[in-house]
Amino acid sequence: MATYDDQHEHKHETFQLGEFTVPRLWTGLWQLSSNAWGTAPVSKVRQAMRRHVDLGHTAFDMADHYGSAEIIFGQFRVSLETPASVVGATKWCVFKSTEVTLEVVEEAVRQRMERMRTERVDLLQFHWQDYADKGYIQALEYLSQLKARGLIAAIGLCNFDAVRTEEICAHFPGMIVSNQVPFSVIDIRVLYAMKDVCSKYGVKLLTYGTLCGGFLAERWIGEPEPDPYSGSLNPSQRKYLDFIVKAWGSWELFQDLLVVLHDIGQLHGASVSNVATRWVLDHPIVGAVIVGARLGCTEHAADNLNVYKLALTAADRAQIDQVIARSAGSRLNETIGDCGSEYR
Template sequence: MLQPPLETVNLGPLTVPRIWIGLWQLSSPAWGTAPVSRVKSEMNQHYLHGFTTFDMADHYGSAELIFGQFRRALLSADNNIFGEDEITFRRSRRLPLHPPLCATKWCIFMESHIPYTRSRVEDAVRERMRRTMGDTIDILQVHWQHYDNSDYVNVFRYLVDIKRDGELKVRALGLVNFDSQHVNEICETIGPGELLTNQVQFSLIDVRPLYDMAAVCKKHGVKLLTYGTLCGGFLSDPWLGKPQPDPYKDKITPSQRKYLDVITDGWGTWDLFQALLTSLRMIADRHGGLSIANVATRWVLDHPFVGAVIVGARLGVAQHREDNARTIMTSFHLTAEDNQIISNVLARSNGLRLIHTMGDCGAEYR
């Protein structure tokens, strides 16, 4: 039986699935470890099932290197990927028609007294290409830690020029954890259609993008790439009916410690969170026995300013590929009644006040 097609979105020159595979977990053994061979094998299984876009960064441990090795090996073994016969074969089996897409990041955390010249920016692009073992970066995303250094504007001017010149092949540009004010500033500075994405936290718990960010995205045609959408796995069936974990005694991941604090100290209480999970379980049952994670992810994807959700994949450690695929099969959408049930629970939370306690998108990292 052929796999149903997965929902996609156009980001400038790119057509991508609406769920991306995040490689953050490769940055630390705290999320579990697996042999590199198993990690690459799982990457290949995701790719073959339509999850063609992988999100990584310069500081995600060996993520760029492992992705580069995987992509090079795939193209070496299947170097007729764009041939007529190969395209016909792949279409007949609903397999990807292009190599896996590289979405990586250049993250500037430290203040620098050395100006960011075009040459310095080009060196950063070349380094990303070297580590991902390719001559193309499909989407290069930039994180900038210190807004008081306004060199980020010059960096994006140079990146736009580099992309247009074409000597270094960067297909699309995006941001990471930029707030609404600075997304707007960059878009107005570099011109329309140049900045395509901003990667921020967004979930049923953290709804800060519904404020100014949504308006800025609409104004400039920017799409959000969201992470934390499942709150480290808390928005899933295994936590339904479970007592509140102790972050210092129970075995939970670093991500779960972070999101548990938001759930219980900012958003609401564990009891209210259980009410949310119960409502999501009821909605999932109404759609033919889907998962809580499917419903929580679909809620985020249904916002028009969201391009894709990035799921943290503990490749070789935990497997959620088939469940993720059910979220973006084109027949699954939340109804008005579904959304009202969710809204009734969210109205009892402090979610809409998080922007005042946590700040705008990305503020928690500054």
């Protein structure tokens, strides 16, 4: 159940994630992993983090492979008067065959702690590439031991499908607090098997891709389908354009969706992005939406707060559902696989 914080101009929805009470909008730092999204001096990045925190965006998501994201976040958080008021979620991602020993796992966790300048990792999200290698169970056993020793506050998953999420939750009762997966009005795969697993085990979804790399915005209304090789799109947009026109439907159908989202937004004084985000947050299995930010370049921290004021009506949702019904959204689990399959 969402609660509210009246300390800010907008009422901030929060939810419980392990021992932490966190906002339902998080700031994603994946765009620090490459200059392809644009660059800014570290000082400007930290200033942008400060602006986010001042607006109540007090949870940041990063990973071991997001460039210097952990380091910059660590530098920022220790500069605060109350560092504990800001939550840092990071990841340990195993992309290739790895010998799983306690030493290997502990080294990975301690590297996160060192880079983030913290005595424990708030939320350690675990990703394992090869399901055929059952080492992920052993790795999670060691993560559990490190949690018991106080090196980790909470353990989550990242891009695990419903089958493996259920396997892990059954093997480690009550340990897994979250799974970070894609979810948007375009990508609705979590509404099938994943929804049931999350409800059964009390796992909250931390969702990314909710704005499809920025395509779910007014600026694309009436625009022709962009050329993915023109150099005008960032890496996220190239990925989501391919998803929209090949897996989900067509650019024409996407335009219909944008118009519906825009019309709904006009009724509520909200943007297309606000409506798309609210639609995702309204699903009980969702804890938070992670909004990527090009800190120091472009950011929408203030506009995102409008999501907390927005209440979609049954009629609004019905309009959105009508467009989704015309798409291949309900067949994505069959055509591209369950959550995270596109990365394997």
